[in-house]
Amino acid sequence: MAGKVRIFELAKELNLTSKELIALFNERLGGIFEAKNQLSVVPDQIADLVRSVLLKPAKPGAAPATPAKAPPAAAPAPAAPAATPPPPEPRLRPVVGAPGRAAAAPPERKPSPASSPEIPQLRPVPSGQPSVAKRQPQAPGAAASASPGPQTGVPGRPGVAPRPGEVAPAQPAKTGPVPGRIIAPARNVPPQRRSAGNGPFRPLSPGARPSPARPGALPTDGPTPSAGGRPGDRTRIHEDKAAAKKDREKELLLEKERQRKKKGDHAAVAPQRALETIQIPDLLTVQELASAMIVPARDVITELIKIGTMATINQNISSDVATQIAKRFGFNAVVKEAGEEVAVEQEEDRPEMLAPRAPVVTVLGHVDHGKTSLLDKIRQANVAAAEAGGITQKIGAYTVERNDRKITFVDTPGHEAFTAMRARGAKVTDVAILVVAADDGVMPQTKEAIAHVKAANVPIVVAINKMDRPDAQPDRVKQQLVEEGLQPVDWGGSVEMVPVSAKTGDGIDTLLDTVLLEADIRELRANKNRRATGVVIESALHRGRGAVATVLVQNGTLRVGDIVVAGGTFGKVRALIDDKGKPVKKAGPSIPVEVMGLSDVPSAGDTLMVVSDDRVARETAEKRATRRRDVRMAATGTQKVSLESFMSMPAEGKKVLNLIIKADGQGSLEALRARMESLSTDDVEIRVIHGGVGAISPNDVNLASASNGVLIGFNIRPDETARRLAENEGVDLRFYQVIYEIEDDLKKAMRGMLSPIEREIVLGRAEVRQVFKVSRVGTIVGCYVTSGKIARNAKARIVRDGTVAFDGEIESLRRFKEDVREVAEGFECGIQIAKFQDLKEGDVVEAYTLERVAAELAHA
Numbered sequence: 001m002a003g004k005v006r007i008f009e010l011a012k013e014l015n016l017t018s019k020e021l022i023a024l025f026n027e028r029l030g031g032i033f034e035a036k037n038q039l040s041v042v043p044d045q046i047a048d049l050v051r052s053v054l055l056k057p058a059k060p061g062a063a064p065a066t067p068a069k070a071p072p073a074a075a076p077a078p079a080a081p082a083a084t085p086p087p088p089e090p091r092l093r094p095v096v097g098a099p100g101r102a103a104a105a106p107p108e109r110k111p112s113p114a115s116s117p118e119i120p121q122l123r124p125v126p127s128g129q130p131s132v133a134k135r136q137p138q139a140p141g142a143a144a145s146a147s148p149g150p151q152t153g154v155p156g157r158p159g160v161a162p163r164p165g166e167v168a169p170a171q172p173a174k175t176g177p178v179p180g181r182i183i184a185p186a187r188n189v190p191p192q193r194r195s196a197g198n199g200p201f202r203p204l205s206p207g208a209r210p211s212p213a214r215p216g217a218l219p220t221d222g223p224t225p226s227a228g229g230r231p232g233d234r235t236r237i238h239e240d241k242a243a244a245k246k247d248r249e250k251e252l253l254l255e256k257e258r259q260r261k262k263k264g265d266h267a268a269v270a271p272q273r274a275l276e277t278i279q280i281p282d283l284l285t286v287q288e289l290a291s292a293m294i295v296p297a298r299d300v301i302t303e304l305i306k307i308g309t310m311a312t313i314n315q316n317i318s319s320d321v322a323t324q325i326a327k328r329f330g331f332n333a334v335v336k337e338a339g340e341e342v343a344v345e346q347e348e349d350r351p352e353m354l355a356p357r358a359p360v361v362t363v364l365g366h367v368d369h370g371k372t373s374l375l376d377k378i379r380q381a382n383v384a385a386a387e388a389g390g391i392t393q394k395i396g397a398y399t400v401e402r403n404d405r406k407i408t409f410v411d412t413p414g415h416e417a418f419t420a421m422r423a424r425g426a427k428v429t430d431v432a433i434l435v436v437a438a439d440d441g442v443m444p445q446t447k448e449a450i451a452h453v454k455a456a457n458v459p460i461v462v463a464i465n466k467m468d469r470p471d472a473q474p475d476r477v478k479q480q481l482v483e484e485g486l487q488p489v490d491w492g493g494s495v496e497m498v499p500v501s502a503k504t505g506d507g508i509d510t511l512l513d514t515v516l517l518e519a520d521i522r523e524l525r526a527n528k529n530r531r532a533t534g535v536v537i538e539s540a541l542h543r544g545r546g547a548v549a550t551v552l553v554q555n556g557t558l559r560v561g562d563i564v565v566a567g568g569t570f571g572k573v574r575a576l577i578d579d580k581g582k583p584v585k586k587a588g589p590s591i592p593v594e595v596m597g598l599s600d601v602p603s604a605g606d607t608l609m610v611v612s613d614d615r616v617a618r619e620t621a622e623k624r625a626t627r628r629r630d631v632r633m634a635a636t637g638t639q640k641v642s643l644e645s646f647m648s649m650p651a652e653g654k655k656v657l658n659l660i661i662k663a664d665g666q667g668s669l670e671a672l673r674a675r676m677e678s679l680s681t682d683d684v685e686i687r688v689i690h691g692g693v694g695a696i697s698p699n700d701v702n703l704a705s706a707s708n709g710v711l712i713g714f715n716i717r718p719d720e721t722a723r724r725l726a727e728n729e730g731v732d733l734r735f736y737q738v739i740y741e742i743e744d745d746l747k748k749a750m751r752g753m754l755s756p757i758e759r760e761i762v763l764g765r766a767e768v769r770q771v772f773k774v775s776r777v778g779t780i781v782g783c784y785v786t787s788g789k790i791a792r793n794a795k796a797r798i799v800r801d802g803t804v805a806f807d808g809e810i811e812s813l814r815r816f817k818e819d820v821r822e823v824a825e826g827f828e829c830g831i832q833i834a835k836f837q838d839l840k841e842g843d844v845v846e847a848y849t850l851e852r853v854a855a856e857l858a859h860a
Contacts, residue, residue: 005047008038014054278326279336282319283627286311289322293329303328357526358399358406358590359519360428360552364449365435370465373502374435375411378512397537397552397592398579402512407519408552408590410537428535428552429453431518433511434462434486438472438499442480450484459518460486462497463511468504526589531610532556536566537592539601540665541694547571547598551608558593558610559586563617567606568625570617571598601693604667655684657750658709660700661691664716669693672714675739676746684750696722696733705729710749712742763847764788764825771839772830779837780812783845784828790847791822796833799844806836810847 011021018038025035025046033046042050278292286304290297297313303325304311311317319335326333363371378400398409410429432453436446453460462481464474478488478497487493496514500507538550549566551558558564562573574597576584587593595608599621602608611617659676663669673688680686689707690700696711696718702725704711711726713735718726726733736742766783774780783790792813798806811834813820815827823829831845 005042005044006038007035007040007042010042010047010050011038014050276330277332277334280319280322280326280333282335283316284319284322285316286313289317289325293326293331295329299329300325353527353529354525355528357524357528357588358408359430359515359522359524360408360410360590361431361433361515362410362429363433363435364453366437366440366443366445366449369435369437369440369443369446370502371435372411374463374465374500374508375409377502377505377508378409397550399591400512402516405516406590407512407515408592410552410592428537428554429456429458430522430524431515432456432458432460433515434460435465436462436477436481437466438464438474438477439466439469441473441477442484447484450486454485459522460495461511461514461518462486462488462495463507464497464499465502467499467506468501474499524590526555528557528588530556532558532562532587532608533610534558534608536602536604536606536608538604538665538667539693541601543695545596547596547601549595549598549602549608550592551595552592553587553589555589556610557586557588558595558608562610563612563614564595564598564608564610565617565620565624566598566602566608568621568628569598569600569602570614570621572614573597601666604670655750657684657686657746658704658707659686659688660704660707660709660711661688661714662696662700662712662716663691663693663714666693668714672712672739672742675743679743679746679750681750686746686750695719698722698725701725701729701731704731710734712736714739714742757853758850759853761849761851762788763794763849764790766790766823766829766831766845766847768839768841768843768845769828771841778832779839780830780832781839781843781845782828783831785823785825787825788847789822789824790829790831790845791849792820794847794849796831797846797848798833798836798839799846800840800842805838805843806833808836809834810845 007021007025008018011018014021016024022035022038022040025033029046033043035042280289280292284292286300287297290300293300301311301313304317304321307321307324309317309321319333323333323335363375365371375398379398398411400407400409432449434446434449434453436442450460464477466472467474474497478491481488481495481497482491482493486495486497488495488497490497496518498507498511498514500511532553533555534551534553536549537552540548542548547569551566558573558576560573560576564571564573573595575595576587577594577596578584578587579592584593611620661669661672661676663672669691673691676686676688689709690703692700695716696713698721700711701718701722703709704726710732711734713733715737717735718733723733725731734742734745736745764785765787766785768781768783770782772780772782790810790813792810794810796808796810797804810831812830812832813823814830815823820829833839833845
């Protein structure tokens with residue numbers, strides 16, 4: 001074919017893509033022709049070869065010709081039509097040898113299980129050589145790897161494959177072997193029958209199965225009758241055609257997969273396998289995560305960068321980040337609990353050692369539904385009156401007696417900011433009392449409390465409070481509770497609902513009897529003759545007493561002088577104070593006490609346990625404190641970052657309000673921190689840079705001054721040194737006793753940090769009736785005010801054909817050659833626009849002003 005043929009033209013002619021054709025050339029004809037890109041020029045011989053192989057249709061009725069003496073091949077020329085056309089859509093096999101090359105045997109290619117039947121390779125034969133050449137002898141193993149199917153070409157032995165090393169006889173050739181022609185080792189693939197052609201290219205059989213109709217077979221001493229025209233061969237030809245087509249489709253898919261891998265798309269793609277589960281600690285390094293998944297650490301770092309986390313191979317990452325990365329690699333990461341650093345003796349509690357213990361009852365409910373007032377009536381105390389703002393803001397634990405039996409009550413806050421406290425109270429309880437106001441019904445925190453109790457799997461007793469109110473509707477409350485999944489006993493359910501009044505005391509005895517009945521059903525027992533374990537439900541730093549933790553003993557007996565560990569703190573118990581403020585020597589199961597003598601303030605929810613000596617307690621506390629610090633640093637040090645978010649913050653002008661919070665208790669501090677950070681909006685971010693328990697110190701003031709932040713004290717006061725330093729440094733000190741007062745002040749401060757919004761107010765519109773050109777003055781237009789009014793020095797925009805042609809200011813406004821301040825609707829005037837002279841008749845002058853109004857918070 002005359003003219004240059006490029007890769008993309010030939011690919012379009014063969015109905016292939018350029019990538020597929022390039023891959024086909026490089027893989028099958030790499031030794032003869034190398035295709036670099038879609039603009040590469042294909043030699044005419046190669047192009048004709050590919051066309052003859054991929055485009056020639058097969059004639060269904062033609063039988064392969066009997067091989068005869070082949071005339072010597074002529075010079076390379078376009079291939080002539082063969083006696084029997086080749087099957088459609090065969091593919092090229094790798095070139096085994098090229099004319100003129102040294103006869104060196106190529107390395108043996110092992111057949112892969114996924115390989116499909118292949119078709120003969122078309123290669124050029126040097127001119128002057130006979131078309132039928134003698135094969136090189138092949139090893140017995142190569143012949144044995146051929147297809148074991150029945151052979152019809154061997155006379156006298158139908159259906160029997162030749163032995164290893166045995167070849168089928170063919171007509172002897174008159175010439176020697178083709179120089180430079182090396183036969184590849186046989187592969188376990190079905191053979192393809194092809195008839196010899198007269199052109200410079202002809203098929204080279206890859207298999208070891210003999211076939212007289214195939215050129216290139218080894219000659220024998222005697223003649224062999226031809227079997228090319230038998231019906232069985234025709235059936236096999238059709239089967240081979242289907243197999244070749246299927247093989248070509250598979251090869252194209254494999255080639256696409258190889259190209260995709262070359263582009264690097266395979267990064268972080270896990271192998272095809274079932275989802276595996278791995279266990280990871282709450283803090284681990286990148287190398288440890290990579291080792292757990294058995295993947296290279298560089299791939300893990302690459303995925304970390306993709307999610308915006310910058311970490312080196314030895315840097316710690318949090319369990320949340322590790323879980324997200326594991327999912328990308330096809331693993332289900334399960335965070336395992338950190339192993340206990342202290343060896344606590346596992347004392348077996350035999351049944352004869354167990355004794356009944358007091359039930360722990362947690363009082364839950366919505367804010368201002370009377371939880372603390374109900375406890376006050378039970379205890380004959382007045383705790384609610386001492387609460388700031390009339391709401392509970394910390395957990396309180398109390399013990400009461402009923403019929404010579406003790407009941408421990410845990411009072412939790414009902415405000416929405418104290419979610420963590422309510423969850424903590426539900427975890428340590430045996431029976432939960434849900435207080436619902438008869439005149440208010442089920443509220444948001446009521447629903448949340450129900451969820452906490454259900455998660456803790458403890459029985460619920462509902463106290464319908466405020467029955468003394470005239471608008472009390474207990475039936476409506478029951479109906480709302482049924483909607484939340486609590487079915488009352490008198491309606492056929494299992495939940496006891498007792499109407500009570502914290503004001504008059506009605507129903508209190510019935511409520512306590514119901515609680516004791518629920519406790520008897522659960523058969524609560526504990527061993528008091530062992531080392532104590534308990535849970536910290538509240539902690540604070542008191543002046544003169546140091547770190548004080550409110551501990552609910554769950555098992556064993558806690559005594560004065562015991563060595564204890566609570567989270568990252570340790571110490572020797574110096575004193576135990578009961579709920580009535582009296583010192584005690586010991587506290588048994590289900591007894592709440594205040595513990596003094598700890599080295600620092602423990603976190604609420606930490607487990608307190610008695611250990612053998614001070615050395616074990618110190619080492620355990622130090623390990624826990626170090627681990628918690630590492631977890632905190634990993635959580636804050638691997639913040640998600642991106643170039644877009646980093647660059648957009650200055651452009652958007654996002655404001656940041658830094659806060660330093662000091663509170664009277666750990667639980668209050670926890671609630672304040674979570675609540676303050678939740679007030680952040682898209683425009684203003686509230687950032688709590690430090691929080692602590694105890695009085696405000698000079699260090700807190702210095703931190704607030706350095707960070708330009710606000711120092712907030714909750715139920716605490718500063719010392720005199722800190723107060724003077726704050727005055728000198730100009731630090732804003734705020735003191736509160738109720739949490740919602742902090743929220744109100746913060747929202748006001750956030751609104752003040754926002755830039756005011758400019759609101760446009762349209763004054764009026766005037767139509768240009770005539771244009772005057774005045775020398776040394778400019779363009780003045782005569783206008784008629786159609787609506788509103790036109791004011792001097794107001795902003796104006798020129799509207800022409802519905803589009804804004806100019807936006808500026810009114811420089812001069814006159815009426816009858818006199819300057820005026822404004823012109824009302826229905827009057828004519830002369831207007832001069834500053835820095836704009838291209839005014840035309842029919843234009844509209846729209847006068848407006850901009851008013852600055854205070855911005856509102858988006859999600860406050």
